[in-house]
Each structure stands twice: as C-alpha cells, then as structure tokens.
Amino acid sequence: MGATDPSSRPPRTxxxxxPFTYHRPDTLDAALSLLAEHGDDAKILAGGQSLIPLMxxxxxxxxxxxxxxRIPGLSDITVHDDRxxxxxxxxxxxxxxxxxxxxxxxxxxxATMPWVAHRAIRxxxxxxxxxxxxxxxxxxxxxxxxxxxxxxxxxASGRREIAARDFFEGYLDTALRADEILTEVTFPAWPSDAxxxxxEVARRHGDYALVGLVARLEIDAGDIITNAALAxxxxxxxxxxxxxxxxxxxxxxxxxxxxxxxxQIVASELNPPADIHGTTAYRKHLASTLTRxxxxxxxxxxxxxS
Ligand SMILES: Cc1cc2nc3c(=O)[nH]c(=O)nc-3n(C[C@H](O)[C@H](O)[C@H](O)COP(=O)(O)OP(=O)(O)OC[C@H]3O[C@@H](n4cnc5c(N)ncnc54)[C@H](O)[C@@H]3O)c2cc1C
Numbered sequence: 001m002g003a004t005d006p007s008s009r010p011p012r013t014x015x016x017x018x019p020f021t022y023h024r025p026d027t028l029d030a031a032l033s034l035l036a037e038h039g040d041d042a043k044i045l046a047g048g049q050s051l052i053p054l055m056x057x058x059x060x061x062x063x064x065x066x067x068x069x070r071i072p073g074l075s076d077i078t079v080h081d082d083r084x085x086x087x088x089x090x091x092x093x094x095x096x097x098x099x100x101x102x103x104x105x106x107x108x109x110x111a112t113m114p115w116v117a118h119r120a121i122r123x124x125x126x127x128x129x130x131x132x133x134x135x136x137x138x139x140x141x142x143x144x145x146x147x148x149x150x151x152x153x154x155x156a157s158g159r160r161e162i163a164a165r166d167f168f169e170g171y172l173d174t175a176l177r178a179d180e181i182l183t184e185v186t187f188p189a190w191p192s193d194a195x196x197x198x199x200e201v202a203r204r205h206g207d208y209a210l211v212g213l214v215a216r217l218e219i220d221a222g223d224i225i226t227n228a229a230l231a232x233x234x235x236x237x238x239x240x241x242x243x244x245x246x247x248x249x250x251x252x253x254x255x256x257x258x259x260x261x262x263x264q265i266v267a268s269e270l271n272p273p274a275d276i277h278g279t280t281a282y283r284k285h286l287a288s289t290l291t292r293x294x295x296x297x298x299x300x301x302x303x304x305x306s
Contacts, residue, residue, distance in 0.1 A: 016056060017052065017055035017056055018055065018058065018061045020055075020061075020062055020063055020064060020065050021063060021064050021065070022065050022067065023064060023065065023066045023067065024067045024069075024070060025066065025067075025068070025071065026070065026071065027071060028068075028071055028073075028074070028154070028181070028183070029156075031044075031066055031068050031071060031181060032154065032155060032156040032179075032181065033156060034064070034066050035066060035155070035156070035178070035179050035180070035181065036155065036156040036179050038063070038064040038066075039178040039179055040178045041062060041063040041064055042062055042063070042064035042065070042066055042178075043060065043062035043064070043065055043066070044066050044068055044132070044181055045065050045066065045067040045068065045069065046068060046069065046089065046090065046125075046126040046128065046129035046132075047069075047092065047124040047125035047126045047129050048124065049117070049121050049124050049125035049129070050125070050129065050130075050133045050135065051065075051129075051133075068089060068090065068181065069090065071090070073088070074088040074089040074090035074091075074183070075088055075090040075091055075092075075095065076088045076091070077091055077095070077096070077099050077101055077102060079101050079105055080186075082189050083105055083189035083190070084186055084187060084188050084189050085101065085102065085105050085106050085109075085186065085187045086184050086185070086186045086187075087127050087128065087184065087185050087187075088128075088183070088184060089126065089128045089129075089181065089182060089183050089184070090126055090128075091126060091127050091128065092122065092123055092124065092125065092126055092127070093113055093116050093117070093121075093122035093123075093125050093126070093127055093130070094113075094119060094122040094123045096109055096110075096113055096127055097110070097113035097114065097122060105189070105190060106147075106187050106190055107190060107196065108143055108146065108147060108190070108196040108198070108214065108216060109127075109143060109187065111196065111197065111198045112139045112140065112143050112198045112214065115139050115198055115200055115209075115212070116130070116138075116139055116140070117206050118205075118206040121206075127140055127185070128182045128183075128184075128185060131144060131151065131167075131174075131182060131185060132174060132176060132182045133172065134167075134168050134171075134172050134173060134174045134238065134239075135172065135208070136171060136233060136234060136235075136236060136237055136238050136239060137208040137209050137210075137212075137233055137234040138208065138233060138239075139198065139200070139209070139212060139214070139233060141167075141168055141233065141238070141239035142212065142213075142214040142231035142232065142233040142239040143198075143214050143231070144164040144167070144185060144187075144239075145164050145165065145168075145214075145229070145231040145239050145240075145241055146196070146214040146215070146216045146229040146230075146231035146241070147164075147187050147188065147216065147229070148163070148164060148165075148188055148229075149164045149185050149186060149187045149188070150162070150163060150164070150185070150186045150188075151163075151164060151167055151182060151184070151185050152182070152183050152184035152185070152186070153175075153176055153177070153180040153181070153182055153183070154180060154181050154183040155177065155179045155180045155181075156179065157179075159183070162175050165241075168238035168239055169238070170237055170238060171237040171238070173238075191218055191227075193218050193219055193220060193226075194216060194217065194218045194227075195216075195217050195218075195219065195298045195299055195301045196214070196215060196216040196217070196298050196301075197213075197214075197215050197294045197295075197297035197298040197301075198212065198213070198214050198215075198294075199212065199213050199215075199290050199293050199294040199297060200212025200213070200233070200234070200290070201286050201290070203277065208234070209233055209234045210234055210277055210278050210282075210283065210286060211232065211233070211234040211235050211272065211278075211283050211286040211287050211290060212232065212233045212234055212290065213230060213231070213232050213233075213287070213290045213291060213294040214229075214230075214231045214232075214233070214294075215229070215230055215231075215291075215294040215295055215297075215298045216228070216229040216231075216298070217229075217249070217254065217295070217298055217299070219254050219299070223253050223254050223255070224251060224252070224253060224254070225249045225250055225251065225252055225253075225254050225258070226250070226251075227250070228246040228249035228250055229241060229246060230242050230245050230246055230249075230262070230266070230291065230294075232266075232270065232287055234272070234283070235270050235272040235283060235287050236270065236271075236272060236273070237273065240270075242265070242266050242269050242270065244265050244269055245262040245263075245265040245266045245269065245291065246262075248261050248262050248265055249262050249295075254295075254299050256292075256296070259291065259292050259295040259296060260292060262291055262292075262295065263288045263289070263291035263292045264288065266287050266288050266291045267284050267285070267287065267288035270283075270284055270287050271284075272284060272287065
C-alpha cells in the first residue's frame with residue numbers, strides 16, 4: 001500500500017482550539033468591562049500555558065478570550081514596609097525565579113520556581129495564572145496555602161480579598177467569580193525563625209508532580225516548633241493542608257522522631273485519587289515519605305539537630 005499524500009488528508013480538528021472571539025484590552029478597566037459583559041462565556045488569557053493546551057484538547061470552549069498580556073502595571077513585584085510581598089497578575093514564573101526581592105523576602109517562592117515546568121513555559125506562564133487555574137498538581141497553590149497568602153479578586157464593581165485557605169474549591173475550581181480577575185497575591189512577611197522546603201516526585205523533570213509538599217515551620221531557640229504548615233499538591237482534588245499532622249508538629253522538638261509521627265498521620269489522612277500515573281496507595285506512600293524528607297530539608301537550612 002502506498003503512502004498517503006498528507007495534503008489529501010482531512011484537516012485535524014482535535015488539537016486545534018474551537019473558534020472564539022479574541023479581545024486585547026489596553027487597560028484593566030476595559031478587561032473588567034469585557035468580563036462583566038461576557039461572564040461565563042469568557043476566559044482570561046495570561047501566559048496561555050494552561051488555557052491554550054486545554055482549548056486544543058477541547059476541554060475548554062470559551063466564546064471570548066480576553067488577553068490581559070499587554071495591560072501595563074500588572075507585572076510588579078512589590079516589597080512593602082512590613083516586608084510582605086505582592087505580585088501582580090502578569091508576573092511570570094521566571095520573573096519570580098530571578099527576582100532578588102523574591103529571593104530575599106520570600107525564600108519559599110524562590111525555592112518553588114525551579115520545580116515549575118520548564119524555563120520556556122516559565123517565561124510565559126504567570127504565577128497568578130497558576131493560582132487562578134487551581135491545578136491540584138501545581139506548586140503555587142500549595143505555596144499560597146503554606147504561607148497564608150491573601151488573594152485580590154477585582155471586578156467592575158470593586159475588589160475583594162480572599163484568604164488562600166478559602167480560594168481552592170475543587171478540581172480546577174476556585175472562589176473567583178466569572179466577572180473577576182485575580183489581580184494580586186500578597187505573601188506575609190517571612191518570619192526570621194521560619195524555614196521551609198519544596199519536595200516533589202515527578203516522572204520527568206518539568207512534569208507536573210505525582211505528589212509534592214510545601215513545608216513551612218517556625219522554630220524557636222529551643223528547637224521547638226511554634227508554627228507548622230504542610231501543604232500537599234497532587235494529593236487531592238485541590239492543593240491541601242493536613243491540620244492533624246501540623247498539630248503533631250506544634251510544640252514538639254524539630255527532630256526525626258517528630259517528623260516520622262507527622263509522616264504517619266499524613267499517610268492515614270490523605271486519600272489521593274488514582275490515575276494512570278499512580279495508585280492511591282502509591283501516592284499515599286509518596287506523601288508520607290515526602291513529609292519526612294521535606295521537614296528534614298526545611299530544618300537543614302538552619303541546622304537544627306535531629
Ligand atoms: C508541558 C507543561 C508542563 C507544565 N508543568 C507545570 C508544573 O510542573 N507546575 C506548574 O505549576 N505548572 C505547570 N505548567 C503550567 C504552567 O505553569 C502555566 O503557566 C500555569 O499553570 C498557568 O499560567 P498562565 O499564565 O499560562 O495561565 P493561562 O494558561 O493563561 O490561564 C490558565 C487559567 O487561569 C485563568 N487565569 C489566568 N490568569 C488569570 C487571572 N489573573 N485572573 C483570573 N483568571 C486567570 C485563565 O482564564 C485560565 O482558565 C505546565 C504547562 C505545560 C504546558
């Protein structure tokens with residue numbers, strides 16, 4: 001049988017986005033007016049690194065795309081007097097990765113960025129796009145949970161603040177309304193006694209994690225843990241904290257025995273969904289192992305004895 005002339009094949013439609021109307025507003029107000037007009041039929045386009053693939057797979061079919069990429073003033077990284085840090089809607093992953101301000105004031109974000117996809121994707125994809133998208137296997141939703149960040153949602157009728165713990169409502173589902181743009185995220189000042197780490201297991205470098213952990217501890221001069229956050233990704237339908245394991249850490253010495261107890265609780269509390277990449281049991285095992293490794297990696301930064 002001879003080869004088929006490619007030009008005689010019917011065009012493939014399965015990897016092309018369905019038709020849509022493209023808008024490129026020059027101001028935030030214009031973008032918000034368009035969103036108010038088209039609501040559920042519209043999607044914001046930031047870096048396009050998640051939205052465009054999803055449309056190609058026909059998992060998203062917005063009639064209107066509102067591209068915020070040319071709106072000035074949305075790419076700022078601001079360090080406030082109290083050392084909290086605000087990122088605007090168009091701060092790219094790679095901008096955060098290379099920012100001296102982020103490295104100095106928000107070490108957990110700096111530690112996270114190299115795990116996010118590949119550099120080519122990081123140069124387009126935005127930090128807030130990742131948060132707004134709410135992929136349960138993405139790193140940044142877990143970072144905002146672990147740090148207690150505050151998100152700002154803006155619509156034509158005003159702005160409102162949403163605590164990170166109230167933001168992620170389900171698989172790719174957040175507290176953002178259809179007429180709102182996520183315009184800012186503010187990370188509270190990093191305490192001087194805080195340590196943190198990001199650990200994950202992925203099949204290949206740059207892939208989404210099978211399971212990952214963002215760990216953050218505050219430890220006093222006597223090696224006692226005074227604050228703890230364990231935020232997992234790839235372990236539930238959203239990024240998720242495990243309060244019972246955090247409670248075990250509170251008031252305990254920061255050592256291997258304490259971390260093993262927390263790891264045991266994580267294994268019993270989490271019930272990660274299975275998919276073609278891993279069973280529930282495998283992901284539980286990963287989450288538990290990563291708990292120990294992540295906590296040990298966190299304290300290693302200040303040399304607390306184990
Ligand atoms: C091969 C590949 C590997 C990847 N690996 C990883 C990984 O390991 N970890 C990871 O975290 N990510 C990964 N990503 C995703 C990447 O980080 C995306 O950039 C990110 O998830 C979304 O950011 P974006 O700016 O591209 O958003 P877009 O794709 O433009 O938008 C994503 C969604 O969020 C909405 N949205 C975006 N910005 C806003 C806003 N300001 N307000 C309201 N809604 C908004 C859009 O409407 C859309 O629904 C990967 C992507 C690819 C293609």
